[in-house]
Amino acid sequence: MTGSDGTLRTDQGPATREPVPYREVTEDHYAPTYTAEVTVTPVDAESVVLSGRCPRCRCPAVFLHAPRTFRAAPRRADRSDIPVICTCTTPHPDRPEDETGCGAYWNVRLERA
Amino acid sequence: MTAGPRVTPGPAATPADRRAARRAQDLLAHELPRVREAAHAWRNGLAGLFVGLLGFGLVKGRTDVSKLAPPYGALVGAALLLSLLCGTVAVLHLLRAAHGAPRTVPLTTGTGADAALLPAQDHLETLRSVRALRLGVAHTLLCAAALVTAVALTWYGPVREAPRLLVRTATADFCGQPVRVADGRLTLKTSTGEVTVSLADVIGLGAVDTCPAPAARGAEKPVASPPRLS
Numbered sequence: 538m539t540g541s542d543g544t545l546r547t548d549q550g551p552a553t554r555e556p557v558p559y560r561e562v563t564e565d566h567y568a569p570t571y572t573a574e575v576t577v578t579p580v581d582a583e584s585v586v587l588s589g590r591c592p593r594c595r596c597p598a599v600f601l602h603a604p605r606t607f608r609a610a611p612r613r614a615d616r617s618d619i620p621v622i623c624t625c626t627t628p629h630p631d632r633p634e635d636e637t638g639c640g641a642y643w644n645v646r647l648e649r650a
Numbered sequence: 651m652t653a654g655p656r657v658t659p660g661p662a663a664t665p666a667d668r669r670a671a672r673r674a675q676d677l678l679a680h681e682l683p684r685v686r687e688a689a690h691a692w693r694n695g696l697a698g699l700f701v702g703l704l705g706f707g708l709v710k711g712r713t714d715v716s717k718l719a720p721p722y723g724a725l726v727g728a729a730l731l732l733s734l735l736c737g738t739v740a741v742l743h744l745l746r747a748a749h750g751a752p753r754t755v756p757l758t759t760g761t762g763a764d765a766a767l768l769p770a771q772d773h774l775e776t777l778r779s780v781r782a783l784r785l786g787v788a789h790t791l792l793c794a795a796a797l798v799t800a801v802a803l804t805w806y807g808p809v810r811e812a813p814r815l816l817v818r819t820a821t822a823d824f825c826g827q828p829v830r831v832a833d834g835r836l837t838l839k840t841s842t843g844e845v846t847v848s849l850a851d852v853i854g855l856g857a858v859d860t861c862p863a864p865a866a867r868g869a870e871k872p873v874a875s876p877p878r879l880s
Contacts, residue, residue: 561668568659577655580770581777585655599769606674607681607688607776618660620667624675637675642668644660650653 559632567592567643593641596625689747711805722807733796743786818854825861
C-alpha cells in the first residue's frame, strides 16, 4: 500500500528499505494506523508511554505523554487529545540536526478506564 | 481485571499540534537536569538564609537557658530539638533532590510493559526529586522558624525568680530575698523594702519559690498559712 506522501506503507521495519526522508507531514490515516497497534503503558496516575510504530516510516517509536513537567505550564488535567510525533531513532535523510523521527505527526485521544 | 487506558484516533492534526508535541518532548527530555539545577540553587539560597541567621550572633542577648522561668527553659529545648530534626530532614531531602537517592534501582530489561517504562524512568525520578525539593524547602523554613523561636525565648522569656526566704517570728512572718546576715541579724528584701530581723527572734525558716500573698499589716509580710518551716 502506498501512502499519499509516496512512502511505502508496510509492516516491515526500516531495515529492509531506505528510510523515508524527513518531512513534517500528517495524513488522515496516521492516527487510525497508529492506534490500531499501539501499546499503552501507564507510568503513574497521569502519565502513559505509547509504544508503537510510526505510521509513516514504520519505525518503532516510544512516546512519553506526561501532563506535567518541572517548570512548565501544567496542561489541563482533563485534556485527552494528545499530539504525537514520530520519535524513532532511524537516521532519516534531510532531517534537521535538532529534530527526531521522520517528521510525521498525528493526534490521538487517550481514554482512561 | 480492570482495563487500562487506551488510545483512539484524535482530531486532525495541525502544525501547531506538531510544535506542541515537539515542545513537550523537549521539556520532558531535559526536566531532570533542570530539577537538579534548581535543587542546587535552592540549597545555596537556603544556606544563605542560615548564614544570615548566624548574623544574629553579633547581637548579644541572654545565653543562659537555666535563668528562664519554667516552662520557658523546656520550651527552648523543644524548639531546638524541633529545629535539629527539621534541619536534618531538610538537608536529606535537599541532597536527595540535588543528587538523587544513594541506592541502586533494578535495571528494567526485557520486553513488554517493563521495557516500555524505560523512557519514563527519568520522568518519575524528576517527580520524586521535585517532591523532595518541596519537602526540603518546607523543612528548612520550619528549622529556621524553630531556631528563631528558641533564640527569642532565650532572649525575651521571663527570668526565673531567685528563691525567697520565709522567716517566722513570734510576732510576724517575713518573706523576701535574703540580702545579708551580719551581727546576728538577717536582712530581707521584700516587696516593700528591706526588713531586718534578729536571728534570736526567728522561730522558723524556709525557702519558697514565691512569697505567699501578704495580709494588710504594714510593711511586714505576715502569712496566714505559711509553708512548713524547718
